[in-house]
Amino acid sequence: MWLINIPVVLIWLWQALRARHPFFFTTANPTIPTGGLLGESKWEILRAIPKAYLPATTLIQTGTSAQQLRQQLAEAGIGFPAIAKPDIGERGRCVVKVHHFGELWQYHRHMHVPYLVQAFVDAPEEYAILYWRLPEQSCGQITSLCIKKYLSVKGDGRRSVAELMAHNPRASLQLNRMQQQKPQLMQYVPRHGEEVLIEPIGNHCRGAMFLNGNHLIDDQLTAVFDRISLAMQHMYYGRFDLKCRSIESLRQGQFKILEFNGIAGEPAHIYDPSIPLYKKYYTIWQHWQILLRIYRVQQKRGVAPMSASEFWQYVNRYLAYKCATDELTD
Numbered sequence: 001m002w003l004i005n006i007p008v009v010l011i012w013l014w015q016a017l018r019a020r021h022p023f024f025f026t027t028a029n030p031t032i033p034t035g036g037l038l039g040e041s042k043w044e045i046l047r048a049i050p051k052a053y054l055p056a057t058t059l060i061q062t063g064t065s066a067q068q069l070r071q072q073l074a075e076a077g078i079g080f081p082a083i084a085k086p087d088i089g090e091r092g093r094c095v096v097k098v099h100h101f102g103e104l105w106q107y108h109r110h111m112h113v114p115y116l117v118q119a120f121v122d123a124p125e126e127y128a129i130l131y132w133r134l135p136e137q138s139c140g141q142i143t144s145l146c147i148k149k150y151l152s153v154k155g156d157g158r159r160s161v162a163e164l165m166a167h168n169p170r171a172s173l174q175l176n177r178m179q180q181q182k183p184q185l186m187q188y189v190p191r192h193g194e195e196v197l198i199e200p201i202g203n204h205c206r207g208a209m210f211l212n213g214n215h216l217i218d219d220q221l222t223a224v225f226d227r228i229s230l231a232m233q234h235m236y237y238g239r240f241d242l243k244c245r246s247i248e249s250l251r252q253g254q255f256k257i258l259e260f261n262g263i264a265g266e267p268a269h270i271y272d273p274s275i276p277l278y279k280k281y282y283t284i285w286q287h288w289q290i291l292l293r294i295y296r297v298q299q300k301r302g303v304a305p306m307s308a309s310e311f312w313q314y315v316n317r318y319l320a321y322k323c324a325t326d327e328l329t330d
Contacts, residue, residue, distance in 0.1 A: 007281050007284075008281075008284055011281075011284060011285050011288050012025075012288065015288045015289070015291070015292050018292060019292055019295055021295075021305050022308070023035075023305045023306045023307075023308070023311050024291070024292065024295040024305050025037070025263050025288075025291045025295065025305075026263075026305045026306040026311070027294060027295050027298035027299070027303050027304075027305050028132075028236050028237040028262070028263060028291050028294045028295070028298075029234065029235045029236060029237060029238065029262045029263070030234050030298070030303055031048070031233055031234040031235060032044075032045060032235065032262050033306075033314050034262075034263070034306060034311060034314050035237075035262050035263040035306070036238055036260075036261060036262010036263045036264055036265065037262065037263040037264050038090070038264060038314065038315065038318045039088060039314035039315065039317050039318035039321070040088065040262065040314075041087050041088060042085070042086075042087050042088070042089070042116060042259060043057075043059040043087050043114075043116060045259075045260050045262075046116075046257075046259075046260070048232045048233060048235065048260075049228065049231075049232060049257055049260060050228060050231045053228060053242075053253075053255065053256060053257045054256065054257055055118050055119040055120075055121050055256045055258070056076050056077045056078045056118070056119040057076065057078075057116055057117070057118040057119070058072050058073065058075075058076035058078060058116070058117055059087060059114060059115075059116055060072065060108065060114065060115055060116070060117055061114050062111065062112060062113065062114060064108070066105060069104070069105070069108060070101065073117060076117075077119070078117055078118070078119045079119070080098065080099055080100050080101070080104075080120075081097055081098060081099045081120040082097075082098055082104065082117050082118060082119055082120050083095065083096070083097055083098075083116075083117070083118045083119075083120055083201075083258075084096050084098055084104060084107050084115055084116070084117050084118075085115060085116050085118070086111075086113055086114075086115050086116075086321070087113065087114045087115055087116055088113070088317075088318065088321045090264070093322075094111075094115075095201050095203070095206075097120065097200050097201070104117065113321055118258070121243040121256045121258065123243040123244050123245050123255075123256070124245065124246075125147075125243065125244055125245065125246060125247070125250075126147075126148040126150075126202040126241070126242070126243045127145060127146060127147060127148065127213065127241075127242055127243075127244070127250065128144070128145075128146040128148065128210070128239055128240070128241050128242075128265075128268040128269075129142055129144065129145050129146075129221075129225065129239065129240045129242070130142065130143055130144035130145075130238070130239040130240075130265060130266075130267045130268070130287075131143075131222075131225045131229060131237075131238065131239075131240065132236060132237040132238075132290050132294070133226070133229050133236050133237075134236065134293065134294060134297050135234075135236055135294065135297050135298060135301060135303075136297070136301075138226065138230060139222075139226050140222070140225070140226055140229055140236075141222065142217045142221060142222050142225060143267060143286075143287065143290070144214065144239070144267030144268060144269045144270075144283075145212075145213040145214050145216050145217050145221075145269060146210050146211065146212070146213060146267075146268035146269040146271070146272075147210070147211040147212075147213040148202035148208050148209070148210060148211075149208060149209040149210075149211060150197055150198075150199060150200060150201075150202055150208055151170070151171060151174060151197075151198045151199040151206065151207030151208055151209075152195050152196055152197045152198055153165055153168060153171055153190075153195070153196050153198065154190075154193065154194070154195050154196075155189070155190025155191050155192060155193065155194040155195075155196060156190075156192055157189070157190075157191055157192035158189070159189065160186065160187055160188060160189050161185055161186050161187070161188050161189075161190065161196055161198070162175065162178075162179065162186035162187070164190075164196075165178065165186075165198070170207055170209065171198065171207060173207065174198070174199065174206070174207040178198060178199075182198075185198070202241070204268075204271060209273075210268050210269065210271035210272060211269070211272050212269040212270075212272040212274070212275060213269060214269055216247055218251070220251045221250065221251050224250075224251065224252075224253045225240070227253075228240075232260075235260075235262070236294055237262065237263065237265075237290065237291060237294060238260050238261055238262045238263075238265045239260070239261045239265025239266070239267075239268065240257050240259075240260055241257070241258045241259045241260075241261065242255045242256060242257045242258060243255065243256055243258060244256070263291070266284070266287075267283050267284070267287055270283050270284070
């Protein structure tokens with residue numbers, strides 16, 4: 001990860017020199033700490049999104065008793081299955097699907113940090129949509145639409161799921177983890193042509209494939225996110241991770257937003273294997289240009305970037321949180 005991000009750091013440094021401030025990008029989302037680069041609370045961000053677009057979600061604090069946990073789930077209207085994930089996290093760290101209260105309680109007992117429980121959205125399609133808008137303008141742009149394909153294998157009637165994964169370049173990277181987490185599924189021999197879902201979390205680090213869906217962007221879809229963005233106070237740049245029934249339901253505004261990622265929300269379509277490496281970095285360059293454009297507008301409006309001392313406070317908070325979740329993944 002450090003190697004492939006060296007060009008990204010260089011892009012940031014160049015834009016920072018042009019802006020004459022290292023943290024100019026924080027003005028893109030001034031109500032989110034660090035603009036959403038790191039250390040931000042998912043719960044606080046979700047509360048800024050119109051409720052009609054959100055699945056039932058609640059924040060669980062450490063030290064919550066079993067009775068309190070049951071009561072909190074009931075008050076939020078959350079049943080099972082559900083998704084549990086750290087309030088501050090990245091790249092799918094400690095995100096799990098829990099099927100009953102016993103699994104959630106086991107997760108709770110091992111968590112040393114606050115976490116979210118979110119109703120599982122049973123919809124077949126997941127997208128990541130990066131949207132931006134200049135302050136004081138009512139219309140913005142969608143510059144990335146990523147189609148997420150969950151990790152799965154197709155049966156041949158002879159080999160087990162583990163054997164099928166071993167012969168799949170992408171799935172083989174998840175084999176050791178799956179053998180520990182889902183040993184029964186690994187022994188299952190699917191019928192010929194049967195597709196077996198291995199990982200229900202649409203994260204690159206969990207084996208999901210990200211595909212370029214930019215051809216699906218149109219004015220109707222952009223108008224939907226214009227309305228959502230206008231309802232979100234002082235948030236002008238970020239990526240919506242969402243689930244829906246189909247692309248048509250997406251255009252109709254019939255979907256549920258799982259997360260909103262600010263500055264750290266990359267244009268995820270660049271991970272499509274068919275896109276050349278130089279185009280991936282060029283796209284990242286274009287999006288840092290957008291952040292600089294937003295900063296120029298915010299600068300004229302008197303909106304100041306986060307100071308160095310404030311920024312490093314959140315860096316330290318993030319590192320402490322990361323250490324706590326690292327212990328859970330060891």
